[in-house]
Amino acid sequence: MQFYRNLTLRQKQIAWAWAFLAVPVLFYTVIRFYPTGNAVLISFQEWNLLGSRTWTGLDNYEKLWNDPEFWTVFVNTFQYLILGTPISLVLAFIIAYHLDKLRFGHAFLRMLYFLPFMTSAVAMAWVWRWFYQPVPIGLFNNLLASVGIPQVEFLNSVDNALPSVLAPAIWAGLGFQVIIFMAGLRAIPVSYYEAARIDGVGWWVQLTEITLPLLRPTIVFIVVFSSIGFLRIFDHVFNMTTNNPGGPLNSTEPLVLMIYQTAFTSFDMGYAAAQTVVLFTILLIVSLLQLWLLRADR
Amino acid sequence: MTDAPLTEIPERVKPSSDALLAKPRRGPRDNAQVIRWILLFLGGVLMVMPIAYMISTSLKWPHEVYNVNLIPDEPTLENYTYVLEDGRFYNWFWNSLIIATLTTISNLFFDSLVGYTLCKFRFPGRTLVFIAILSTLMIPTEMLVIPWYLMSQQFGWLDSYWGIMFPGLMTAFGVFLMKQFFESVPDDFLEAARIDGLNEFQIWWEVAMPLVRPALAALAIFVFLGNWTAFLWPLIVTNSVEMYTLPVGLSGFGDEADVAWELIMTGAAISTIPTLIVFLIFQRFIIRGVVMAGLKG
Numbered sequence: 001m002q003f004y005r006n007l008t009l010r011q012k013q014i015a016w017a018w019a020f021l022a023v024p025v026l027f028y029t030v031i032r033f034y035p036t037g038n039a040v041l042i043s044f045q046e047w048n049l050l051g052s053r054t055w056t057g058l059d060n061y062e063k064l065w066n067d068p069e070f071w072t073v074f075v076n077t078f079q080y081l082i083l084g085t086p087i088s089l090v091l092a093f094i095i096a097y098h099l100d101k102l103r104f105g106h107a108f109l110r111m112l113y114f115l116p117f118m119t120s121a122v123a124m125a126w127v128w129r130w131f132y133q134p135v136p137i138g139l140f141n142n143l144l145a146s147v148g149i150p151q152v153e154f155l156n157s158v159d160n161a162l163p164s165v166l167a168p169a170i171w172a173g174l175g176f177q178v179i180i181f182m183a184g185l186r187a188i189p190v191s192y193y194e195a196a197r198i199d200g201v202g203w204w205v206q207l208t209e210i211t212l213p214l215l216r217p218t219i220v221f222i223v224v225f226s227s228i229g230f231l232r233i234f235d236h237v238f239n240m241t242t243n244n245p246g247g248p249l250n251s252t253e254p255l256v257l258m259i260y261q262t263a264f265t266s267f268d269m270g271y272a273a274a275q276t277v278v279l280f281t282i283l284l285i286v287s288l289l290q291l292w293l294l295r296a297d298r
Numbered sequence: 299m300t301d302a303p304l305t306e307i308p309e310r311v312k313p314s315s316d317a318l319l320a321k322p323r324r325g326p327r328d329n330a331q332v333i334r335w336i337l338l339f340l341g342g343v344l345m346v347m348p349i350a351y352m353i354s355t356s357l358k359w360p361h362e363v364y365n366v367n368l369i370p371d372e373p374t375l376e377n378y379t380y381v382l383e384d385g386r387f388y389n390w391f392w393n394s395l396i397i398a399t400l401t402t403i404s405n406l407f408f409d410s411l412v413g414y415t416l417c418k419f420r421f422p423g424r425t426l427v428f429i430a431i432l433s434t435l436m437i438p439t440e441m442l443v444i445p446w447y448l449m450s451q452q453f454g455w456l457d458s459y460w461g462i463m464f465p466g467l468m469t470a471f472g473v474f475l476m477k478q479f480f481e482s483v484p485d486d487f488l489e490a491a492r493i494d495g496l497n498e499f500q501i502w503w504e505v506a507m508p509l510v511r512p513a514l515a516a517l518a519i520f521v522f523l524g525n526w527t528a529f530l531w532p533l534i535v536t537n538s539v540e541m542y543t544l545p546v547g548l549s550g551f552g553d554e555a556d557v558a559w560e561l562i563m564t565g566a567a568i569s570t571i572p573t574l575i576v577f578l579i580f581q582r583f584i585i586r587g588v589v590m591a592g593l594k595g
Contacts, residue, residue, distance in 0.1 A: 016498040017419040021427060024412045027468050032434045035445030042444065095341065098334055105335060111581055112342030115349060117588075118577045120527040122545035123566035126552050127352045130559050137559065139351060142366050171348070176588065183589045221593070232438060235529045235545075242553045256440050256530070263444050264534055276441040283438055 042273035049267045060274035069250060070258070070275075077231055077255045080166055081286070084230040088170045088177060089222060095174075096181030097211075110182070114175035121172060125239035128168040129155070132240075155240060161247040169236050173229060177222050184218030185211070220294040224287050231283060232256055255279050349570070356564040363560045377564040387568055389540055390547035394569075397462050397543060398525040404467040405521045406514055412468070413476030414502050418488060428477075434470045443534055450535055461535045462543065466525060472517050475591055479513035480506060516587030526573060544569040 007015065043060055047053040064070050095113060099106050116124070131139045132154035141151050154164040188211065196206050212219075234256040238245065245261065246253030255275065263272035355363055357373045381387050416428050446465055447456075455461035483506050491501045507514070532543045542550065548569055552562045577584055 013419055013498075014421040017415050017421040017424070020411050020415040020419075020498075020502075024408055024431075024468055024473075025427065027408075028431055028434060031446075031465060031467075032437065032442070033430075035442045035449070036437050038445040038448075039441050095338070098338055102334055102338065103331055107582075109335075109338050109342050110585070111578075112339075112346050114585060115346050115574065115577070118523065118573045119349065119570045120545055120566075120573070122527070122529050122549055123352075123569045124348060126548065126562050126566050127348050129552075130355075130563065131348070131351075133559075136364050139366060142364065146366065168348070171345070174345070176592070179585055179589055180592055183593065225592075232440065234440075238529075239549055239552070242549065259440055260530070260534075263447075269444060269448075273444055276438075276444065280438055280441050284436060287436075 039273050039276055042270055043277045045270045045273075047269045049269055053270075056270065060271050063271060064274055064278065069253075072250050073253050073255055073258045076162060076251070076253055077233075077282075079162055080169075080230040080233050080254060081227055083163065084166055084170055084233075085223060085227050088174055088226055089219070091170075092174055092177035092181055092222070096178045096185060097207075099178070100182055100185040110179070113178050116172050117175040119172060121169075121235035122239050124168055124172060125236045128164075128236075129240045132164055156248055158248050158251045161241075161252045165237050165240050165247070165252045166230075166233075168240075169230065169233055173226060177226065180218060180222055181215070184215050188214050216294065220291065223294065224290050227286055227290060228283060231279075231286065234260070255282075349574070352563050352566050352570070355560050356567040358560055360558060360560060363558070377560050378568075381561055381564045381568065386539060386542075386547060386551070387544075387565060390542050390544045391568065393459070393542065394526055394544040397459060398522050400459075401463050401466050401525045402518050402521045404463075405469060405472050406518060408468045409472030409517065410476040410480075410507065410510070410514065411502065412473045413478075414480050414506055416473070417477045417480040418483075418485070418506075431470045431473050435474075439465070439530065443531060446531070447534055456535055457537045457541050459541075462532050462541075465531060466521075466528070469521070471591075472521065475517055476510065476513060479510045483509050512587070513590065515583065516591045519584055519587050520591050523573060526569075 004012070004015070042053075044055060044057060045053045046056045046059070099109060099113075102109070130137070133141070134153070135141045135145050135151060138154075140154070144150070144152065153160060155161050192210050192214075193206060196210060201209075231254075233254050237247075237252050237254055237257050238260070241247045241252055246257060256279070259272050259275045259279065262268050262275060350368060354368050354370055356377050357375070358370045359372060359374055359376065362371060412431070416424060442465065450456045450461045450464075455464065487505055487509075488501050491505045496504065527545060528543070529545045529549070532546045533549070536542050536546060539547070539550075548562075548565045551557060551565055
């Protein structure tokens with residue numbers, strides 16, 4: 001204690017700061033940075049959890065490059081992104097745009113749109129899985145049957161399975177995007193629209209010349225946030241296809257499911273680690289690319 | 299933007315959570331407004347349909363389950379009694395509740411402590427620590443699960459509460475969020491407390507923390523919801539049925555042979571209804587928190 005009293009005010013501040021940071025710095029080192037390095041390390045090794053770890057250099061990456069399943073999975077993963085991000089962005093914008101224009105009762109409507117965001121992905125994946133079952137079980141096919149439309153194969157069809165899995169993922173995230181868009185729309189000063197109206201500018205020009213350019217930061221945020229989400233899709237896919245993981249002919253299998261199965265079904269740790277490194281690289285490239293594309297003032 | 303009717307449009311307008319909750323723009327309830335309301339209402343009804351069908355089916359007798367009617371003819375709590383008497387869901391519910399609560403408390407404490415330190419102290423290594431923590435946002439969980447699993451295996455953490463919780467005890471997102479909010483706490487307040495003889499820990503806990511309550515609430519909502527619904531890591535780290543969390547348990551339950559759909563819907567409802575009720579009670583508050591966390595984090 002004597003020692004502490006002899007410190008200058010600045011030295012005391014430094015001592016306090018590091019005392020506060022000691023446990024967190026340890027945490028981030030041991031639980032974040034060390035495992036990241038370890039994952040990269042394991043990706044250069046051959047290891048089935050029981051035997052010894054052997055160095056194999058780039059073998060795992062070479063195996064991945066030559067694995068047809070990986071390329072199917074790669075395409076699937078990007079399909080989730082390429083379908084999911086624009087669809088949810090446009091839907092969320094249209095809903096938010098009109099909610100913002102509404103002059104009464106919009107708090108109640110906003111609540112309806114936001115509710116799905118508060119659900120658990122696993123629970124809702126099972127609900128949607130039930131919806132997709134064939135007659136006489138599934139809700140969608142029962143509804144179709146009641147109006148005389150032929151049955152649709154949802155989860156068992158190579159073509160329909162991926163969009164069917166994607167739908168609840170879009171549905172669950174939509175409310176969040178609507179709310180963020182509304183916050184963005186509300187921040188645009190009313191005076192701009194009033195001035196535009198006085199100048200006799202129509203709603204379309206107002207939308208494209210005032211609203212959308214001013215919403216750019218919001219759009220950047222939503223696109224990056226939802227893209228990362230769709231590239232990492234797992235809970236929905238896993239739970240909607242537990243009987244046949246990855247769907248018919250792996251048509252729904254995303255990268256994270258492949259990682260899970262390689263690591264915890266086949267216990268091929270080195271190969272799985274290489275896949276996680278690839279996932280990390282994809283996420284990094286996609287987010288940097290989008291930030292660059294959308295931030296650049298063109 | 300050369301043809302824009304206005305010359306003074308700023309480059310960017312920051313969206314804000316305060317603007318979101320401002321009063322709607324006033325105006326007449328003309329026909330266009332009514333049509334807009336009705337269309338948005340129909341869309342909203344469509345959005346809640348999956349939740350409505352989940353709850354409705356969980357209240358139906360087996361013979362009625364495959365009818366498409368939303369309101370059960372004879373509502374029953376039989377499915378809930380059956381599922382809860384089985385004991386497993388009861389068990390998983392408590393596991394999820396305890397894990398989500400403890401993780402939330404840990405995040406509230408550590409994330410705000412780190413955010414506060416990085417915001418209000420000047421010390422060598424400050425920028426380095428901040429950038430290092432922020433950079434972990436770029437590392438996806440999926441990349442860490444294999445090393446975490448090996449670590450858990452080595453230290454005997456598999457299949458335990460600690461094993462499920464340890465990766466999420468602190469988050470860079472929370473640190474960043476709290477740091478942003480501590481910026482708004484005036485340094486004069488802290489200086490005054492220092493003169494009054496409070497030590498640095500007391501200044502943080504007794505002076506600064508009460509001033510950022512809204513941010514703490516926003517962080518709590520995000521962390522709790524995230525851990526309540528977390529699936530991948532709990533699926534990997536748990537082996538025994540007693541240690542499952544609700545999502546892992548429900549996933550396994552749905553996969554058992556010959557489980558009736560109304561029972562799966564009941565399980566799904568049990569894991570969804572608590573968060574829905576919390577949302578309906580604190581609606582305005584939660585929406586503001588989500589916008590705050592989403593935009594600042």
